[in-house]
Amino acid sequence: MTSTFKEDSLHRVKIGAKEVLVTEEEPLLPQLERSGLVLEYQCREGYCSSCALKLVWGKVYYPEEPMAWVQGGHVLSCCAYAKSDIEIASL
C-alpha cells in the first residue's frame, strides 16, 4: 500500500496524556476528532474563536489568516495546520 503522506509531513500532537499523529494536509480539529477527542468548536471557519486552544510549544500555520482575533499563545484548531510536533492544551 502506498501512503499519500510524506513522512516528514507527519507530526505528533501532545494534548493532555494523549498523543496523536497528524498530517500537514488538514487542520488540527478534524484530525484530533477522528482520534476520539471531543474539542470545542462552533463555526469551523475561523471567525467565532470558540475552538481556541493553548499552544504550549511547536509551530502551526494558517494557509488563510483566520478572521478571529487569535490571542498570543493560542491556536485556532479549526483552521490551524501543524508545522512541527506540537503540544496543545485546553485554555
Next chain:
Amino acid sequence: MSYSTFNRKQFDSLQEPMFFGENVNVARYDQQKHPIFEKLIEKQLSFFWRPEEVDLSTDRKDYLKLEPHEQHIFLSNLKYQTLLDSVQGRSPNVALLPIVSLPELETWIETWSFSETIHSRSYTHIIRNIVNDPSKVFDDIVVNEEITKRADSVSRYYDELIEKVSLYNTLGLGKHHVPGKGEVDVTLRSLKRTLYLTIASVNVLEAIRFYVSFACSFAFAERTLMEGNAKIIKLIARDEALHLNGTQHMLNLMASGRDDPEMAEVAQECRDDVIRIFVEAAQQERDWASYLFKDGSMIGLNAQILSQYVEYITNIRMQAIGLEPQFATKNNPIPWINAWLVSDNVQVAPQEAEISSYLVGQIDNDLDEADFDDFDL
C-alpha cells in the same frame, strides 16, 4: 464636536483611531486601517438571507402539540430574542455612528445593525406563523418583568454613551449643566471609558445572552420539533458569531493600544468593570434559565444544564478578549449544540429552500406515507 455628515477637512483616514477622531467623509474601501472590518462586511453580505425562505407550516402543528410549559419556553425565548434584536437593530447605529472615524468600521456598524433587523423580521415571521394573535406576544415584551429586567441591562451602557456623545456633539468637552441631572463633566477620557464598557456589554449580549435561547431552539429540533424555527435560529446564530467577532476585535484592538494608545489605558482601568459585566450577565442568564423551566423541563435540557452552559460559554468569551475565566465549569454540558453552530451546514440557496415562488418542480412540504402508496419497487 458637532457631527458633520460630510467632513470637509482633508486628512489621512489611515491615521485615525476607530472612534473619537475625525468624522468620516469619503466612504472608501480601497484601503483600510483595520482590514478585519472590511472582511466582516464581505462575510456578512455573503450570509444574506430572508426569513421567508424558511417554511414554518410544520412548526405551527408542532407548536400546538407542545406541552404548555414547553410553549412557555418557546415563546419566552422568542420574546427575549425580540428584545435583544430590537436593541441591536438600532443601537450600534445610534450610539456608534456619530463617533466612528474609519470608513470600513462605519460600514461594518451599518451592515451589522442591518442584519439584526433581519433577525427582528424573522421573529415576526415565526410568531405570525405559530400563534393566532401576534400582539399578545409582542405586547408582553414591554410589561413582562423577567424581560424588562433584561432590557435595562442590555440598554444601560448604550443609553449612557448616547447621552454623553450628544452632549459632546452639541456642547463640546467641559462641564455642562443638564436639567434634571446637574453638572455633567464631559471629558474625552470619560467618553472613551463609556465606549469601552458599551462595547463590552454588546459583546456579552451577542456572545452570551443569545445562547440560552439558541440552546432551547436546537433542543426542540433535536426532537424533530419546531425545525423551521431552528433553521432560522441557525442563520441568526451564524450572523451573531460574526458580530461577536466584530466586538472582540474592537475590544482587543483597543486594549492593545495599536489603534489609540489612550484606549489601552482605558481598557486597563476598565478591566474589573468588564469582568463584572460578564459575571453579572452570566448570573442574569442563569436566572433566565430558571424562569424558562419554572413549570417543567424539556427533554435534554433543564435549568441546571443550561446554567452550566452559560458559565462554560462565558469562560470562552472572556478568554477571547484576554480575560481570566471566572467559572469552574470546564466542559460543555451540551456538546450537541456545536453541530448546529457550524457555518457551512447552513444552506440558503433559494433553489434548495422551500420557496414556492422560486421552485419549478416544487416539493410538497406535507408529504406523508400515504403519498407513496402508488409506488411499486
